[in-house]
Amino acid sequence: MLSIALLVRKARVHAGLSQREVAARANMPQSSVGRIEAGLVSPSFATLARILDAAGFELVADIRPKPVTDAAVEAYKQDIDRTLLRENLKKTPEERVLSLQAVVRLADEARRAGRTLRGGE
Amino acid sequence: MTDFARLLGALADAHVECIVIGGLAATIHGSARLTQDVDVCYARTPDNIRRLVDALKPLKPYPRGAPRGLPFSWDEATIEAGLNFTLATTAGPIDLLGEVIGGGTYAALHSHTVTATLFGREIRCLDLDWLIRTKRAAGRARDLEAIAELEALREELR
Numbered sequence: 001m002l003s004i005a006l007l008v009r010k011a012r013v014h015a016g017l018s019q020r021e022v023a024a025r026a027n028m029p030q031s032s033v034g035r036i037e038a039g040l041v042s043p044s045f046a047t048l049a050r051i052l053d054a055a056g057f058e059l060v061a062d063i064r065p066k067p068v069t070d071a072a073v074e075a076y077k078q079d080i081d082r083t084l085l086r087e088n089l090k091k092t093p094e095e096r097v098l099s100l101q102a103v104v105r106l107a108d109e110a111r112r113a114g115r116t117l118r119g120g121e
Numbered sequence: 122m123t124d125f126a127r128l129l130g131a132l133a134d135a136h137v138e139c140i141v142i143g144g145l146a147a148t149i150h151g152s153a154r155l156t157q158d159v160d161v162c163y164a165r166t167p168d169n170i171r172r173l174v175d176a177l178k179p180l181k182p183y184p185r186g187a188p189r190g191l192p193f194s195w196d197e198a199t200i201e202a203g204l205n206f207t208l209a210t211t212a213g214p215i216d217l218l219g220e221v222i223g224g225g226t227y228a229a230l231h232s233h234t235v236t237a238t239l240f241g242r243e244i245r246c247l248d249l250d251w252l253i254r255t256k257r258a259a260g261r262a263r264d265l266e267a268i269a270e271l272e273a274l275r276e277e278l279r
Contacts, residue, residue: 068257070257070265070268072265073265073268073269073272074269075269076265076266076268076269076270077269077270077272077273079269080269080270080273081153082273082277084153085151085152085153085270085273085274085277086277088151088152088153089151089274089277089278091151092238093149093237093238093239093246094237094238094239094240096148096149096151097125097126097145097148097149097239100125100145100148100155100156101123101124101125101126103155104122104123104125104155104157105122107155107157108122
């Protein structure tokens with residue numbers, strides 16, 4: 001995640017402003033912007049919004065669920081053959097379904113052969 | 122044997138409002154795992170239920186695994202009286218879900234879908250994030266490996 005220091009610097013640089021210019025627009029001393037960009041102080045939400053506003057940006061905050069990590073899933077993930085996935089990702093969705101159809105057909109034929117071997121057919 | 126093109130084609134050609142979920146959705150996103158049925162979440166509006174009935178009627182749907190001869194009638198009243206149906210058809214197995222655990226109804230899922238072109242039709246499919254989310258919500262041990270693969274796919278796509 002972007003730090004507040006980097007966020008302020010990114011906005012200011014993107015706006016093509018110096019620390020002094022953005023500070024003047026935000027009605028605060030240049031040293032305050034400098035200290036924030038250096039990571040020496042953490043501004044309040046309102047101050048951060050003011051600096052970003054001065055640089056022409058809107059501060060948008062939102063919440064989202066933390067990514068779920070599950071030890072069992074992570075363990076399974078170690079065994080995933082990613083080369084198969086990468087090959088699949090080169091295909092179109094239709095090609096992926098056609099490949100699945102071919103495997104299903106093969107599995108069906110193998111089951112039929114198994115039944116024949118057991119004398120079921 | 123499942124005929125994916127026939128099942129999806131029947132639904133799409135009848136303009137059934139539905140979202141492909143489950144293993145086939147995983148395949149569409151790039152999964153290498155085998156799945157043998159088609160799972161869809163369908164809209165439970167009267168018009169859509171009528172389209173769903175008309176779409177699958179030629180494929181002779183019947184409750185999967187149930188003994189033959191049950192008084193089962195594939196019609197709008199049957200769909201309206203139930204919610205989720207696991208069916209066998211002449212084109213293979215299909216699961217029709219009125220609600221998905223962790224995802225809700227067709228209307229709730231609609232904004233979390235992508236459209237894939239399959240067999241000349243536009244097929245609506247649950248997006249990868251929500252596919253993972255619904256599989257996690259289902260809480261089935263057998264889904265853990267599938268979730269791992271879907272998460273690996275998501276990492277490959279980043």
